[in-house]
Amino acid sequence: MFSKILIANRGEIACRIAKTAKRLGISVVAVYSEADAGSRHVSMADEAYCIGPPPAKDSYLRGDAIIEVAKKSGAQAIHPGYGFLSENDAFAEACAKAGLVFIGPPPSAIRAMGLKSAAKALMEKAGVPLVPGYHGDKQDPAFLRTEADKIGYPVLIKASAGGGGKGMRVVEKGGDFVEALASCQREAKASFGDDQVLIEKYLTRPRHIEIQVFADTRGQCVYLFERDCSVQRRHQKVLEEAPAPGMQPDRRKAMGAAAVAAAQAVGYVGAGTVEFIANQDGSFYFMEMNTRLQVEHPVTEMITGLDLVHWQLQVAAGLPLPLTQDQVKINGHSIEARVYAENPAKNFLPSTGLLKHVRTPEAVEFEGAMVQPPASVRVDSGVRPGDTISPYYDPMIAKLIVWGEDRGVALARLARALGEFEVVGVSTNIAFLGRVVKSRAFSSGDLDTGLIERNRDELFAPASGPRDDVLALAAFAEFTLSGWTATQRGKTTDEPNSPWHLVDGWRLNEQPHHTIVFVEDDQSTAVTLVRAASGMRMRTGSADYALSGKMSPDGALRIELDGRSVGGRAVRVGSEWSIFLGGEQHRLALKDDLHELESDAHGGTLAAPMPGKIIAVLVAKGARVEKGTPLVILEAMKMEHTITAPRAGTVASIRFAPGEQVDEGVDLLTLED
Numbered sequence: 321m322f323s324k325i326l327i328a329n330r331g332e333i334a335c336r337i338a339k340t341a342k343r344l345g346i347s348v349v350a351v352y353s354e355a356d357a358g359s360r361h362v363s364m365a366d367e368a369y370c371i372g373p374p375p376a377k378d379s380y381l382r383g384d385a386i387i388e389v390a391k392k393s394g395a396q397a398i399h400p401g402y403g404f405l406s407e408n409d410a411f412a413e414a415c416a417k418a419g420l421v422f423i424g425p426p427p428s429a430i431r432a433m434g435l436k437s438a439a440k441a442l443m444e445k446a447g448v449p450l451v452p453g454y455h456g457d458k459q460d461p462a463f464l465r466t467e468a469d470k471i472g473y474p475v476l477i478k479a480s481a482g483g484g485g486k487g488m489r490v491v492e493k494g495g496d497f498v499e500a501l502a503s504c505q506r507e508a509k510a511s512f513g514d515d516q517v518l519i520e521k522y523l524t525r526p527r528h529i530e531i532q533v534f535a536d537t538r539g540q541c542v543y544l545f546e547r548d549c550s551v552q553r554r555h556q557k558v559l560e561e562a563p564a565p566g567m568q569p570d571r572r573k574a575m576g577a578a579a580v581a582a583a584q585a586v587g588y589v590g591a592g593t594v595e596f597i598a599n600q601d602g603s604f605y606f607m608e609m610n611t612r613l614q615v616e617h618p619v620t621e622m623i624t625g626l627d628l629v630h631w632q633l634q635v636a637a638g639l640p641l642p643l644t645q646d647q648v649k650i651n652g653h654s655i656e657a658r659v660y661a662e663n664p665a666k667n668f669l670p671s672t673g674l675l676k677h678v679r680t681p682e683a684v685e686f687e688g689a690m691v692q693p694p695a696s697v698r699v700d701s702g703v704r705p706g707d708t709i710s711p712y713y714d715p716m717i718a719k720l721i722v723w724g725e726d727r728g729v730a731l732a733r734l735a736r737a738l739g740e741f742e743v744v745g746v747s748t749n750i751a752f753l754g755r756v757v758k759s760r761a762f763s764s765g766d767l768d769t770g771l772i773e774r775n776r777d778e779l780f781a782p783a784s785g786p787r788d789d790v791l792a793l794a795a796f797a798e799f800t801l802s803g804w805t806a807t808q809r810g811k812t813t814d815e816p817n818s819p820w821h822l823v824d825g826w827r828l829n830e831q832p833h834h835t836i837v838f839v840e841d842d843q844s845t846a847v848t849l850v851r852a853a854s855g856m857r858m859r860t861g862s863a864d865y866a867l868s869g870k871m872s873p874d875g876a877l878r879i880e881l882d883g884r885s886v887g888g889r890a891v892r893v894g895s896e897w898s899i900f901l902g903g904e905q906h907r908l909a910l911k912d913d914l915h916e917l918e919s920d921a922h923g924g925t926l927a928a929p930m931p932g933k934i935i936a937v938l939v940a941k942g943a944r945v946e947k948g949t950p951l952v953i954l955e956a957m958k959m960e961h962t963i964t965a966p967r968a969g970t971v972a973s974i975r976f977a978p979g980e981q982v983d984e985g986v987d988l989l990t991l992e993d
């Protein structure tokens with residue numbers, strides 16, 4: 321076995337690989353771009369080397385620089401993760417030339433599967449089922465039209481060099497064929513520099529089912545069952561699960577055997593995935609083989625109890641596969657949801673920015689090969705609160721993986737865990753994922769690749785104004801926090817008995833009511849809390865409720881609203897409350913002059929209002945700031961507090977870095993006029 325490996329990747333996959341390496345006592349060498357200097361994968365490594373500027377082509381794709389680091393650091397092997405150099409045969413070859421083990425398949429196998437139409441020809445010879453169609457070199461339109469007629473409509477024209485859904489045309493009838501062919505060839509030429517196409521029978525409601533295979537250097541090859549990745553949006557996987565709902569044992573065996581035959585046909589070694597497209601009747605056809613460990617490998621780990629990275633390391637070290645086909649068994653069901661920084665309402669536009677608050681569901685920490693029963697919730701992430709989602713790389717925040725005794729239990733756990741996943745600072749797909757998971761279409765297990773599109777109306781719920789439950793949670797949270805702040809201030813001034821910091825939460829003792837204005841989606845709503853003899857009341861519009869409750873310092877809320885109990889969570893970042901209720905996040909900004917008055921009360925320096933930890937410094941030395949500009953995020957009492965500029969000025973000095981602990985009252989930075 322190796323004693324030191326280099327991980328040629330970043331983010332969650334680099335962290336995932338490092339975890340197994342550390343468990344096995346293997347030293348980890350990380351590489352990073354200038355954008356990732358402070359990132360989680362660097363902090364997990366034993367040594368780390370900067371390999372260039374942020375764009376991947378100048379850093380994570382620089383095979384030469386990475387090999388140089390491996391040699392310099394004494395690493396014996398390179399794990400490429402997924403993406404970047406993982407399916408680059410020239411890089412695999414260069415590793416070998418440099419005397420380094422590439423933890424992946426032989427370059428020849430990567431090459432054989434990389435050329436899509438050549439791969440199909442190889443598969444046909446190996447007896448792997450292909451979609452009925454024409455995959456040959458003859459490209460004359462009249463000839464292709466006859467082939468299409470023979471296959472029977474609808475047919476699909478695909479660019480041979482394509483992938484990810486680009487360069488595909490569905491043709492419904494013979495009369496449309498020639499025109500569709502010309503348009504597909506134009507797109508193929510423009511996108512891939514190659515206008516060769518293939519023609520296939522078009523499957524109308526296909527499922528994406530892939531088989532995990534593993535081969536060693538001694539000629540053994542096993543399959544670790546299937547994953548169903550049908551739930552996609554624009555060719556991007558959203559939810560993946562294992563086993564596939566409704567998979568019959570004989571079909572599983574047939575698909576497994578076909579996948580092993582595919583791997584053996586190209587002399588495969590290591591972890592690989594054979595993708596099939598399956599019809600609703602269960603028939604299945606080879607699509608392509610991914611010659612790497614995949615993003616969704618954890619669901620396979622959860623149902624088999626195996627650590628696939630450990631297997632990769634053993635195979636790469638020349639050891640035999642740890643188990644035979646008969647020894648691998650399916651236990652329960654696992655589903656993975658990909659949590660992205662993106663905005664589903666804006667066509668899934670990536671959302672970049674600072675992760676001001678992240679709270680992941682309670683996870684049973686993954687420790688490689690799992691003991692029975694498996695962890696029921698696993699979170700694989702490459703970021704921490706205070707990190708930034710940058711525009712340079714994939715905006716994935718985390719993979720949330722659950723396990724259950726059966727699909728129903730796994731689904732329920734996933735829905736609950738998504739409801740516990742909180743992110744403030746960027747838009748996310750968390751609520752969208754929750755809606756998919758709870759939809760009838762998904763929970764029925766009747767999956768196909770069109771599920772999201774078909775259920776658009778249900779899954780992309782229109783934004784609605786804040787409901788009274790949400791307003792009550794936010795108002796109660798603001799009321800409670802202002803009480804705590806008043807208490808804190810009372811302890812720190814020389815006038816501890818001033819009525820301005822009474823502990824009962826009423827900041828303005830003289831006033832029997834207090835109005836808070838919340839702004840959500842440009843819509844203002846005023847909420848008035850009234851102190852009555854019978855207790856507190858909340859008025860909003862024409863409604864009037866009795867309101868009481870409790871908030872714990874970590875933001876957990878339980879309120880009574882007219883005799884109804886409502887539980888939720890509240891997180892305040894800057895002057896905005898995020899209310900998490902029923903799997904949805906509501907962002908309510910405070911339109912409250914009082915906060916500006918409070919800021920004015922502070923002097924020219926910015927003191928920590930309470931002891932805590934610096935989560936993020938939002939400005940650089942020398943920056944010009946306006947009054948109210950967020951400067952520093954401080955975590956205290958498990959809540960996040962944004963320190964804003966009390967007045968306009970220039971940042972003269974910054975005294976603390978993220979991660980540092982500060983005492984109450986110390987100056988965090990200084991402002992000059």
Ligand code: MV4
Pocket residue numbers: 451476483484485520521522523524526527528550552555597607769
């Ligand atoms: C197909 C198909 C239907 N019939 N081939 C899309 C990406 C590429 N890897 C293969 N794709 C498809 N090929 C035939 N003959 C439907 C798709 C397809 C798809 C496949 C897998 C997962 C998601 C998909 C979404 C749309 C279309």
